[in-house]
Amino acid sequence: MRFELFNALTAALGLVWTTDAAKILMGNDDGFGSGNIREFYRLLKEAGHDVIIVAPVINQSGQGGRSDFSTSANLTGPSQYNIVPAGSPAVGSDPNDSHIWYYNGTPAACTFVALDYVLPRYFPDWNAAPDLFVAGPNYGTNAGPFVYTLAGTLGATYSAISRSIPGIAFSASNTAVSYADIKNTSNPATWAAQVSFNIVEAFLNATGEEQEVLPLGYGVNVNIPPLTSSEMPEVVKTRLTGDAETDVAVYNATSKTFTWGNVEPKAAGVNACINGDCKLPGETYVVKGGKVSLSVFTIDYDAPEMAYTEDVFAKVDSLTEESKGNGTETYRKRRAVPAGKLLYGRDNTA
Ligand SMILES: *[C@@H]1O[C@H](CO)[C@@H](O)[C@H](O)[C@H]1NC(C)=O
Ligand SMILES: *[C@@H]1O[C@H](CO)[C@@H](O)[C@H](O)[C@H]1NC(C)=O
Ligand SMILES: *[C@@H]1O[C@H](CO)[C@@H](O)[C@H](O)[C@H]1NC(C)=O
Ligand SMILES: *[C@@H]1O[C@H](CO)[C@@H](O)[C@H](O)[C@H]1NC(C)=O
Ligand SMILES: *[C@@H]1O[C@H](CO)[C@@H](O)[C@H](O)[C@H]1NC(C)=O
Ligand SMILES: *[C@@H]1O[C@H](CO)[C@@H](O)[C@H](O)[C@H]1NC(C)=O
Ligand SMILES: *[C@@H]1O[C@H](CO)[C@@H](O)[C@H](O)[C@H]1NC(C)=O
Secondary structure: OOEEEOOHHHHHOOOOEEEOOOEEEEEOOOOOOEHHHHHHHHHHHHOOOEEEEEEEOOOOOOOOOOOOOOOOOEOOOOOHHHOOOOOOEOEEEEOOEEEEEEEOOOHHHHHHHHHHHHHHHHOHHHOOOOOEEEEEEEEOOOOOHHHHHHOHHHHHHHHHHHOOOOEEEEEEOOOOOEHHHOOOOOOHHHHHHHHHHHHHHHHHHOOOOOOOOOOOOEEEEEEOOOOOOOOOOOEEEEEOOOOOOOEEEEEEOOOOEEEEEEOOOOOOHHHOOOOOOOOOOEHHHHHHOOOEEEEEEEOOOOOOOOHHHHHHHHOOOOOOHHHHOOOOOOOOOOOOOOOOOOOOOOOOOO
16 A cells, blocks of 8 residues: 655656555544553554544443443543543543544544544545554453454444444553553553554555555454563464353352353353354464464454355245245345445445
8 A cells, every 4th residue: 555645846846755654543442541552653653654543531441332422512520641621622632642532432432533523624634534443452352252342442443444444453461551651662551552563564564555454344353462572472363253252140149249250161152163264263362372363354244145044044934025026126135335325435446
């Protein structure tokens, strides 16, 4: 992917400068003051990319894809780490950096506010069409299909993918740290950011001119093990299923309340390999082994066309239109998207 930056003067002189700068929109669920996202942002900017953060004003961990917007125009309390005080607008930027924005909503809502408010109003040259969306790195790994649904880091990412923007979710194993407490480049937040940065660079480097970073509807989930140095760990191609965890409700008879635990032995349902390459190791297993996992997913959650799926559909044959007629007139299998309905131009090029 070559992003050509035309400088008026050089263009006038008949020269063209070509750079590899990409427009990268960032989000997370830990909040816009997270040391992890700020370090990742710094590295991407230092590499010459055009980068904007729109992230929750406070910690919004565990929200998944829930898109919850602020009901009040102003913040009723101070932001994370008191970066902005109570009474500030519900959407705004860091007083020290006009490219770092917060919004008082869930991670998915932040993605939508970024695309439909922040970018169009304040960065019109972006055309509301980032080349790439990246989230995190999250504090704590997000591995397996169950966690995929509940992680705000993933929710922000698959929301971007739903809007035709290639998305990569990064999750690390370090504990929370404020950006203000990062005093050097030899700490776990910087190391996690460096691993994330290297992976983004690999994707950008390998993306040709006129090509999108990922096919339409595709996303990538990266999990980073605990790091003790700046050395880049091995990256392993993985799948979401395989040694993945799901929850068990643990009852406390004294308090009469529940907490969650990981079900043991691991459940077959969350580990059924239906899509993708079943020979790949599960990301949960790989990260536990100290390596970086990299899984490719799509947001087409439909079951694949196969015997099992046909069996399931066959059970409702008595109810469906198709059984009453030939079906071809009542609906079309792949409906054409009406021209102009989609905001961004990627949808016919997947
Ligand atoms: C903004 O920058 C100033 C000067 O570097 C610093 O004192 C202040 O803490 C920063 N404020 C925020 C919210 O980061
Ligand atoms: C809300 O924010 C706006 C803009 O900063 C400000 O003018 C207004 O006074 C604030 N309202 C409240 C109730 O804090
Ligand atoms: C946000 O909350 C989650 C879950 O409690 C926690 O793991 C994470 O460290 C928190 N993030 C911050 C920035 O405090
Ligand atoms: C870097 O900062 C971390 C705290 O974030 C500290 O533990 C470490 O000792 C510092 N390292 C150097 C080389 O200053
Ligand atoms: C990406 O390309 C740059 C410039 O050629 C190079 O310095 C860097 O090592 C590459 N990174 C990866 C991860 O391939
Ligand atoms: C169960 O609840 C009681 C009362 O709140 C608490 O003291 C106890 O630690 C809990 N047990 C476990 C295993 O969490
Ligand atoms: C499908 O059924 C409709 C009537 O329901 C009929 O007009 C049409 O010719 C049929 N098409 C085929 C291909 O059988």
